[in-house]
Amino acid sequence: MPELNGEEQQKTRWLDQLKAHGYRMTRPRQAVVEAILGDPTHWRPEQVFERARRTYPNLGLVTVYRTLELLQKLGLIRRVHMERGCRSYTLASQEHSHQLICRDCGRVEEFSECDLLETVERLAKRTGYSIEAHWLELLGRCPACLVAG
Amino acid sequence: MPELNGEEQQKTRWLDQLKAHGYRMTRPRQAVVEAILGDPTHWRPEQVFERARRTYPNLGLVTVYRTLELLQKLGLIRRVHMERGCRSYTLASQEHSHQLICRDCGRVEEFSECDLLETVERLAKRTGYSIEAHWLELLGRCPACLVAG
DNA sequence: ACTCTTACTGATAAATATTTTCAATAAAGG
DNA sequence: CCTTTATTGAAAATATTTATCAGTAAGAGT
Ligand SMILES: [Mn+2]
Ligand SMILES: [Mn+2]
Ligand SMILES: [Zn+2]
Ligand SMILES: [Zn+2]
Secondary structure, three states, rough: OOOOHHHHHHHHHHHHHHOOOOOOOOOOHHHHHHHHHOOOOOOOOHHHHHHHHHHOOOOOOHHHHHHHHHHHHHOOOOOOOOOOOOOEEEEEOOOOOOOEOOOOOOEEEOOOOOOOOHHHHHHHHHHHHHEEEEEEEEEEHHHHHHHHH | OOOHHHHHHHHHHHHHHHOOOOOOHHHHHHHHHHHHOOOOOOHHHHHHHHHHHOOOOOOOHHHHHHHHHHHHOOOOEEEEOOOOOEEEEEEEEEOOOOEEEEEEOOOOOEEEEOOHHHHHHHHHHHHHOOOEEEEEEEEOOOOOHHHHH
């Protein structure tokens, strides 16, 4: 049997997710998904729009916004906040995970470790807060950008 | 000698900082500073504008944006990103610190502990990234909001 | 296939949010 | 005071995000 490449597999998985949640599989949504799948960086709605329009020229920008928000609600992508530009999204394969982002090229590495439990508990005790969530992003340079100078 | 309360002290310190960096001490800037000092929450430019205008009605919104950015560059305040609204600022007394934010009332607790060094080093080794900075926010409910329900 | 329902779409407008420009003003130093 | 020039606010220009709405097409049922 012919083996699907990772990207195709992932696409199928995403479309299944949509179906599983009662959403319809439409051309515009497919175009958005295709535009972002397999891209190890993060993208702003405008960029997604540009790329997705190449496969589906009639696409509207609003639909990009809506689709990105939808995919995020399904947990397939996650929003990241950058120094410049707070609405970027990136692939999110893990349930709980964080991002290590290259400031030069935007490349994102996902990771799930975060030794915050101790800190969180200590803080909760000290402040009386109930701590419900944490946001963590690491910023730096990827290997490729490091050698590039 | 009469003791200054914390807020007055802090105001003096801020104005000194401005002077020390060659910036002028102007009425509009003072108004902005007064509007945010002593407030343990976080504020959006528009809110600062509203409050500062009460002591200096002629204030322009642009100046609020500019002043907040300036204070941030001086390290006196820090930007925080919320689920809704990515441009909020909060007091920052420590050089390196993070925020624990109440989702209900916006109250912010500053803290400087973060046991991320291990994780960071491990990740750097694994990914080849040079990790230069991290961004961390804890979200939850403050004691007051917890009892309020 | 064909029909029906309605989720989904894109165009448009509206609402927000941010940045740029620029002539007038006032802070700070002499 | 006087001079210099950093700073200001109004206004315009951009940029970003959300709300409306009539038309369209996905998917379920036949
Ligand atoms: Mn975590
Ligand atoms: Mn943000
Ligand atoms: Zn890179
Ligand atoms: Zn609270």
